Amino acid sequence: MATIKKTAKKTAAKKPAAKKPAAKKTTAKKAAPKASSKKAPAAKKPAVKKTVVKTTAAKKPAAKATAAKKAAVKKPAAKTTAAKKPAAKTTAAKPAIKKAAAIKTSQAVSKPVEVVDANIKLRDLFDAYTQGKLPFAQGYIVSSFFSDTSAYSIYEIVSYAGVKEIFAVGEGLQFVSGGKKLHILVEPDTYHFKSVEPVSRAEGERIPKRFNELDTYITKNQNRIYIAKEPGETTGSFTVLKPKGAINFAVVFYQLPDLFESLAAFFEESLNRQRKVPQSDAKKVALQVVDILKKTMSFEGEYQ
Numbered sequence: 001m002a003t004i005k006k007t008a009k010k011t012a013a014k015k016p017a018a019k020k021p022a023a024k025k026t027t028a029k030k031a032a033p034k035a036s037s038k039k040a041p042a043a044k045k046p047a048v049k050k051t052v053v054k055t056t057a058a059k060k061p062a063a064k065a066t067a068a069k070k071a072a073v074k075k076p077a078a079k080t081t082a083a084k085k086p087a088a089k090t091t092a093a094k095p096a097i098k099k100a101a102a103i104k105t106s107q108a109v110s111k112p113v114e115v116v117d118a119n120i121k122l123r124d125l126f127d128a129y130t131q132g133k134l135p136f137a138q139g140y141i142v143s144s145f146f147s148d149t150s151a152y153s154i155y156e157i158v159s160y161a162g163v164k165e166i167f168a169v170g171e172g173l174q175f176v177s178g179g180k181k182l183h184i185l186v187e188p189d190t191y192h193f194k195s196v197e198p199v200s201r202a203e204g205e206r207i208p209k210r211f212n213e214l215d216t217y218i219t220k221n222q223n224r225i226y227i228a229k230e231p232g233e234t235t236g237s238f239t240v241l242k243p244k245g246a247i248n249f250a251v252v253f254y255q256l257p258d259l260f261e262s263l264a265a266f267f268e269e270s271l272n273r274q275r276k277v278p279q280s281d282a283k284k285v286a287l288q289v290v291d292i293l294k295k296t297m298s299f300e301g302e303y304q
Contacts, residue, residue: 121262125250126242129166129173136163138299140253140263141240145204146274148245151223153186153275154207155267157289158238159231159297172241179238180231180297183207184289185214186275189222198226208232217288219281225271227289231296247274255299264290 125141128134138161145154160179167174185198185207198207198214207228214226243250251266253259267286271277277285 122251122253125252128252135254138255143250144248146247151188151275155184157182161299172239174237174239176237179234182231183228185226187224217285220278225285260290
């Protein structure tokens with residue numbers, strides 16, 4: 001009986017020892033699968049998120065670069081538009097067009113006449129300028145400066161040719177051209193300063209001549225008419241003042257075949273009707289004036 005008990009004790013002691021190692025193996029196996037299942041999903045999720053973030057971040061800079069390129073393209077377009085505006089201004093610059101027109105007209109000096117209608121012998125100077133009908137090749141301008149209180153009168157006759165430009169200045173017109181100017185002075189018998197040289201008389205009564213440079217004609221009513229023996233020279237440019245008052249005038253004569261006949265008739269009528277010079281005297285003075293114009297102020301020599 002004692003032997004049986006010992007064996008039983010040994011067998012009972014072996015059973016617990018066999019169970020403990022089995023329990024350890026089972027727990028070890030269970031822990032290993034759990035650890036691997038937790039780690040695998042955790043590794044995949046960060047990898048996916050990082051890739052998504054990187055691609056998204058890459059797309060945003062690309063979009064910005066495209067926007068920058070578009071803006072850069074628009075700026076040059078704005079510059080080209082700004083460059084067009086000055087071009088439009090230069091085209092609309094009227095001063096540049098007028099000068100070109102004046103040069104073209106001045107080049108037509110060889111044309112004998114620049115008048116379309118041959119029946120029009122003269123025009124008001126300033127009306128002709130406004131209408132663009134002033135002769136550039138050659139012409140005569142006659143201006144008057146009459147006194148408001150007496151028959152005291154001054155006539156100026158200008159011959160010119162080869163005008164480069166005509167433009168308004170101050171109270172008159174400036175001609176960029178050479179020319180010649182002849183003065184005629186009508187002095188009434190009642191004038192108080194007869195002994196004073198015409199060049200030294202008051203403003204509005206003087207002419208740039210002395211007595212020895214003038215031909216004198218005494219009319220039937222004892223008025224004196226002084227005619228310059230020779231014209232004065234104008235170089236570079238000259239100015240014709242706009243007439244003041246109701247009776248003063250400034251007219252331009254065109255170069256027509258009967259030019260001198262027209263000038264003679266004009267002076268005869270003006271002296272007789274406006275300055276009360278007797279008809280016969282007015283005619284003689286007009287013919288004398290035209291004779292001086294033919295000899296000293298015709299469009300020959302330097303005017304050709």
